[in-house]
Amino acid sequence: MKFDMDYIAHNNELTETNPYFKLFLTAILLIVTLALDNLYFDVFIFVVMSIVILAIAKVNYKSYLKFLSLPMAFLVITCIFLIFFFGKGDVIYETGIFGIVVTTDSWHYGVYTFMRVMGCLPCLGFLALTTPIAKILHCLGRLKVPKIMIEIGLLMYNTIFIFLNEIDTMQKAQDSRLGYHSYFTSFKSLGALSSTIFLRSLDKSETLQNSLDSRGYSGELPVYEPRKVR
């Protein structure tokens, strides 16, 4: 359903590439893009990373556009807002409505912020669309992020997908009984849905713990890492 990004991360040409390399590349690119804060560099990064995602990782261009479009809508609104309502300095353009003006300052803020986000988004996309979460968590674990956090993260990741199926079933059941018919009923349905999931999740956690314990769980989930076949 919603998590097509997870599916893409598992099914692209760069899935098997060294995750450390991808993690470091993303981190460095993000920091450099933020530190330089240069319009041309932002465009450059945007183009390069888009090419990497589309041509090398061979991610479907529709999925990539969908990935970009979600933050983009919000970005456009906030940047228009920054341009028209902020800043002081010389007036470049007068709209003539309520004395709203564009000033050099606000123009600078709006444009730079817009371009910065445009530069950073494909970097995030590069990591998110080519690397499965489990691999990222394993990398972080090796990089001295506390073990307990990684463990909880991995267990959480597994549980999320179990929940998704249940929610899907429940929501369909509620919907077919007009559970989302009006504003009031949708609130009631959503409340019933969330509390049921929470109660179920408690049972699940008990079962999970028992099954882990009975298989000798000592705080580590060893995962088989297949050797690359060339």
Added chain:
Amino acid sequence: MHIMEGYLPLTWCIIWFIISFAVVAFGIYQIKKIVDETPESKALLAVSGAFMFILSSLKLPSVTGSCSHPCGNGLGAALFGPAVTAVLATIVLLFQALLLAHGGLTTLGANIFSMGIVGPFVAWIVYKGLTKANIASTIAIFFAAFLGDLLTYVATSFQLAFAFPAPTFSEALVKFLVIFAVTQVPLAIGEGILTVIIWDRLKAYKPKLLDKLGALAPNEA
């Protein structure tokens, strides 16, 4: 609404990372203590984190026509306390960035501060304060969730005003407050009502668990 990737300048990204790091580190220390005492609580924490993530991916119907989602902050804070919730929120925010393109990696520190630290902390104080004053936990949880949600967005406004202090910090703050916090009021009420519904069911079906976590009001325990 999370601050998105690349929205903040580098200096502010680093500042928020440092502040959040301290609190999250304390939260991890606390989780370690809890897990050492009762090893079976690890699965409970993981599943609650997953619940927070799922809750934040559900669409909350909102009056204004826009869609927002509940954060689950208030519930988490009332059940586990603010420090543990901060750690869970950190993982949830990381997952949201990587699975839903919601938020980002460079702004992770800032988002942890507003959603994982300010929100739960306010909710926890409100909840504990109200239950101490002998107010029924159902009413207390409403205000905890409502204020926790609202203050999250107030914190976000502060963060944005720090990053874009134009023309002055206070003027920018007022503008950001108007967009983020005021529009958030109906959504926060929505989250409050939703949390109350969840809380009622929890109290009806799992009173022992709530008691064990020390989350019930003194007169209800």
